[in-house]
Amino acid sequence: MTERSAIVGAVDCGTNSIRLLVARPDESGRLIDLHREMRVVRLGEGVDATGRFLDEAIERTRVALADYVEVMISQGVQRVRMVATSATRDAANRDDFFAMTARLLGRVVPGAVAEVITGDEEARLSFRGAVGELDPAAGPFVVTDLGGGSTEVVLGDADGVRAAYSADIGCVRLTERALYSDPPTAEELVAATEFASERLAQAFAAVPVEQARTWVGVAGTMTTLSAIGMGLPEYDSDVIHLSRISLPDLNSVCERLIAMTRADRAELGPMHPGRVDVIGGGSLVTMQLAREFSGRAGITELVVSEHDILDGIALGRLPLLDP
Known part of the structure; x- marks a missing residue:
C-alpha cells in the first residue's frame, strides 16, 4: 500500500x-x-x-x-x-x-x-478517538462529547466501550430552549439547569459512570473551557490537547462565562466567534456533568482531548x- x-x-x-x-x-x-x-x-x-x-x-x-x-x-x-x-x-x-x-x-x-x-455510534466513535493516546491503566474512562444538539456519555476501557448514551442536550439546544437574555437571568438559569439535569439523568441511568476513574472531555466547549482555565492568550490546540483542569477550577471558569455578556466573551483570546453565544449553555451542561462525576465516581479533574x-x-x- x-x-x-x-x-x-x-x-x-x-x-x-x-x-x-x-x-x-x-x-x-x-x-x-x-x-x-x-x-x-x-x-x-x-x-x-x-x-x-x-x-x-x-x-x-x-x-x-x-x-x-x-x-x-x-x-x-x-x-x-x-x-x-x-x-x-x-x-x-x-x-x-x-x-x-x-x-x-x-x-x-x-x-x-x-x-x-x-x-450510539456517535458515542462509540468519540470514545475511540478520545482515548487512543491515554494510558490504559488510567481507565475505565468516561468520555463526554458535548456538542451543539447532543451530549454523548461513554464508559469504556482498553477493551472497548462498555456502555454509551446520547442525551438530547447540547450548547445550542440549551441556549435556544432556555437562555434568552444577555447575560441570562436567574430564572433562565434555573430553568436551563432543570432541563439539562433532566436530559442528562437518562444518560446516568444508562451508563454506570461510577465505574470510571478518568473523565475525558472532547469537542469545542471542553477545549475552550480548558484554554480559558489556563489563561491562554489565544487558542492553541497543541497546548490544550491532553491538558488537565481540576473540577473546582473548571466550575469557576464555567460560572464566569455564564455570568458574562456575549460582548465580554468575545474579548477572550481563545474564544471562537461561533461559540460566543452558546458557550454559556455548554458551561452549564459541563457543570452538571462535573457534579455527577464527582459525586458518583469521585473524579477530581477533567482531561481534555483534541481528538474525538x-x-x-x-x-x-x-x-x-x-x-
Missing part, C-alpha cells in the same frame, strides 16, 4: 460546526494529521423549535463543505466518510441537506454520501484501504 493511497478524509457535521480531518496512518496504525480544520456553520439553528433546517444554514454548510472538498482533492484523499449527527437526525427537510452533500462528496470519491449515525469523533471516523476508514 502506497502512502498516497492510505490518505483518508473524515468530515463531522454537527449542530454547531463542521470539521475536516485528512490523515494517513503511520507504521503502527496511528493517524498522522495532514489537515485539520473546524468552521462554525450552525446547521442546527432553529431546528429544535421548527423541526427544519433554515435555507441559510444549509448554504453556510455548503460553502464550508465545498472548501473541504477542494482540500481533500488536493491532498489525494482516496477514502472518505462524512457523518451527520444530532441536528440532521431531527430535521424534516434533511433530504435537501443530503442531496447537497452527495453532489460535493462525489467529487472526492464517486458515490460518497453523508450518513446519519445513531447516537473525527479521529474515530478516520480510524474506521483505515481497514477499508486497498492492500
Whole structure:
C-alpha cells in the first residue's frame, strides 16, 4: 500500500460546526494529521423549535463543505466518510441537506454520501478517538462529547466501550430552549439547569459512570473551557490537547462565562466567534456533568482531548484501504 493511497478524509457535521480531518496512518496504525480544520456553520439553528433546517444554514454548510472538498482533492484523499449527527437526525427537510452533500462528496470519491449515525455510534466513535493516546491503566474512562444538539456519555476501557448514551442536550439546544437574555437571568438559569439535569439523568441511568476513574472531555466547549482555565492568550490546540483542569477550577471558569455578556466573551483570546453565544449553555451542561462525576465516581479533574469523533471516523476508514 502506497502512502498516497492510505490518505483518508473524515468530515463531522454537527449542530454547531463542521470539521475536516485528512490523515494517513503511520507504521503502527496511528493517524498522522495532514489537515485539520473546524468552521462554525450552525446547521442546527432553529431546528429544535421548527423541526427544519433554515435555507441559510444549509448554504453556510455548503460553502464550508465545498472548501473541504477542494482540500481533500488536493491532498489525494482516496477514502472518505462524512457523518451527520444530532441536528440532521431531527430535521424534516434533511433530504435537501443530503442531496447537497452527495453532489460535493462525489467529487472526492464517486458515490460518497453523508450518513446519519445513531447516537450510539456517535458515542462509540468519540470514545475511540478520545482515548487512543491515554494510558490504559488510567481507565475505565468516561468520555463526554458535548456538542451543539447532543451530549454523548461513554464508559469504556482498553477493551472497548462498555456502555454509551446520547442525551438530547447540547450548547445550542440549551441556549435556544432556555437562555434568552444577555447575560441570562436567574430564572433562565434555573430553568436551563432543570432541563439539562433532566436530559442528562437518562444518560446516568444508562451508563454506570461510577465505574470510571478518568473523565475525558472532547469537542469545542471542553477545549475552550480548558484554554480559558489556563489563561491562554489565544487558542492553541497543541497546548490544550491532553491538558488537565481540576473540577473546582473548571466550575469557576464555567460560572464566569455564564455570568458574562456575549460582548465580554468575545474579548477572550481563545474564544471562537461561533461559540460566543452558546458557550454559556455548554458551561452549564459541563457543570452538571462535573457534579455527577464527582459525586458518583469521585473524579477530581477533567482531561481534555483534541481528538474525538473525527479521529474515530478516520480510524474506521483505515481497514477499508486497498492492500
